[in-house]
Amino acid sequence: MTDVPTEELQAFKAAFFRALAHPVRIRILELLIRKDLSVQELQDALGVDQPVVSQQLAVLRGTNIVAGKKEGVSVRYALRDPLIAQLLDVARQIFNNHLVGTQDLLRQLQREGRRR
Amino acid sequence: MTDVPTEELQAFKAAFFRALAHPVRIRILELLIRKDLSVQELQDALGVDQPVVSQQLAVLRGTNIVAGKKEGVSVRYALRDPLIAQLLDVARQIFNNHLVGTQDLLRQLQREGRRR
DNA sequence: ACGAAACATGCATATATTGTAATATATGAG
């Protein structure tokens, strides 16, 4: 019953979740679920500085969660796996069930759910 | 189109994923999916020091992902939402599709999938 | 009351992540 390499696998999974553990990165993913977007478009939608977008995209690229494709002068980003949408959806259901502290958050979650 | 309080919600989601972003915590959750367990049992299964288990359980408790119930001298932990199982399963599928670097990891993931 | 077992917490130090700002690279227009 060798169980040694399991540790490596868990570290890998942890790295994946860590990549999701940032407000801006989550928002980027939620936007990319609907539609591929350029850095510029992401920047406008997020309302943050350009370097912030690029560096968070770098994190998501580094974990193979998104991929960028050069299109002339701009770069269009896309999810590498549509299951990311499903993952975020299950996460939302979990929040909805138990993890909510304030009424405000709860209302927002319910609105999000209806929008999909 | 007020979009202001969204930031708070994203921070909340980020905190949730951050709670999953740790090898020991992931392992704990995978064990709890199958069966509720005491700290002692988790410690044995994980092969780590007791304070480590309690510490990581504290993180999971703090994000409402697990809950502990005193049973005499011991404390039995359980997932607060069975959807956690589904979440980890979707994550595993994503790894399986794209996020795998080494052959070793890939083989392990496939074994995990078959076991469920 | 005493001691042992099962958990939980605290703390010091090491390490990693973040925010911010400056700077670099690449592409296409003219």
Added chain:
DNA sequence: CTCATATATTACAATATATGCATGTTTCGT
């Protein structure tokens, strides 16, 4: 070639998280 625009990288202080180990707390048996 030069310039403007789009994107990427770097540097670094501030903050957050992890790790290892000592010490509390609660419960129960005797």
